[in-house]
Amino acid sequence: xxxxxxxxxxxxxxxxxxxxxxxxxxxxxxxxxxxxxxxxxxxxxxxxxxxxxxxxxxxxxxxxxxxxxxxxxxxxxxxxxxxxxxxxxxxxxxxxxxxxxxxxxxxxxxxxxxxxxxxxxxxxxxxxxxxxxxxxxxxxxxxxxxxxxxxxxxxxxxxxxxxxxxxxxxxxxxxxxxxxxxxxxxxxxxxxxxxxxxxxxxxxxxxxxxxxxxxxxxxxxxxxxxxxxxxxxxxxxxxxxxxxxxxxxxxxxxxxxxxxxxxxxxxxxxxxxxxxxxxxxxxxxxxxxxxxxxxxxxxxxxxxxxxxxxxxxxxxxxxxxxxxxxxxxxxxx
Numbered sequence: 001x002x003x004x005x006x007x008x009x010x011x012x013x014x015x016x017x018x019x020x021x022x023x024x025x026x027x028x029x030x031x032x033x034x035x036x037x038x039x040x041x042x043x044x045x046x047x048x049x050x051x052x053x054x055x056x057x058x059x060x061x062x063x064x065x066x067x068x069x070x071x072x073x074x075x076x077x078x079x080x081x082x083x084x085x086x087x088x089x090x091x092x093x094x095x096x097x098x099x100x101x102x103x104x105x106x107x108x109x110x111x112x113x114x115x116x117x118x119x120x121x122x123x124x125x126x127x128x129x130x131x132x133x134x135x136x137x138x139x140x141x142x143x144x145x146x147x148x149x150x151x152x153x154x155x156x157x158x159x160x161x162x163x164x165x166x167x168x169x170x171x172x173x174x175x176x177x178x179x180x181x182x183x184x185x186x187x188x189x190x191x192x193x194x195x196x197x198x199x200x201x202x203x204x205x206x207x208x209x210x211x212x213x214x215x216x217x218x219x220x221x222x223x224x225x226x227x228x229x230x231x232x233x234x235x236x237x238x239x240x241x242x243x244x245x246x247x248x249x250x251x252x253x254x255x256x257x258x259x260x261x262x263x264x265x266x267x268x269x270x271x272x273x274x275x276x277x278x279x280x281x282x283x284x285x286x287x288x289x290x291x292x293x294x295x296x297x298x299x300x301x302x303x304x305x306x307x308x309x310x311x312x313x314x315x316x317x318x319x320x321x322x323x324x325x326x327x328x329x330x331x332x333x
Contacts, residue, residue, distance in 0.1 A: 099140025145273025208238030
């Protein structure tokens with residue numbers, strides 16, 4: 001892990017905690033640091049933003065390569081269109097904005113300008129799921145469901161600072177359009193420096209037999225902490241981390257599910273159309289029938305409020321994961 005580690009703190013924007021951290025060390029702006037490093041050996045990489053450079057952690061790249069950085073203003077469709085044009089000239093654009101703007105406002109541009117032509121553009125999207133208290137206008141709670149419907153678009157939901165840096169390097173080397181969720185500011189370190197990220201591959205992080213937790217994004221941090229706590233109560237919980245939503249590692253999910261008695265999915269996203277839906281589809285295709293509990297957001301817009309309060313209210317905490325698993329084990333014992 002490069003970059004100075006600091007104690008887990010608050011994000012640089014809007015004063016909100018994006019991931020709890022649980023007392024873990026954290027790294028400031030892991031995406032921007034990784035992109036700036038890549039820029040040193042990759043002159044084809046360029047950075048763009050829709051007036052959100054400060055709030056999407058791309059400023060380290062801007063500061064290192066000001067002549068390769070473009071702010072198109074508050075115009076997300078133009079952001080994607082300009083990125084597409086740059087890709088056609090041989091550049092590899094990294095375009096940053098918030099997830100709600102990259103999806104809801106620029107969806108057709110992503111589908112046709114990028115994916116239809118398989119252009120080498122990387123969209124890096126801040127404020128995924130319930131990581132801001134600014135309500136429905138800023139909370140990208142349905143972005144994975146929307147983007148997985150676009151043919152040929154790779155979709156990444158990293159867990160921590162280590163994976164964000166590794167994923168940034170991986171998508172830069174990957175040919176084709178990518179949508180990657182971004183945890184920004186002070187991002188906790190969950191995985192050690194030896195962790196390997198590979199596009200399209202899930203990673204089993206913990207063995208267990210009573211219940212298997214299949215998680216993505218920062219919910220994997222909660223899943224690991226929950227599994228540790230549950231072990232002290234005599235419940236064996238395995239954890240399968242799925243950082244790539246598309247292409248989905250159905251083989252790993254089916255194999256993991258076959259080895260546990262019960263399954264829990266955990267995602268920072270509505271429980272419709274994202275990870276849970278992909279897992280259910282996979283189990284159906286594989287002929288696996290297991291009791292499954294979905295942890296995620298309800299199919300509704302979330303109100304404004306403090307992020308820790310909202311995450312607790314809607315079950316995106318370690319305590320909520322523990323409670324859901326205990327209830328599942330008790331009702332299926």
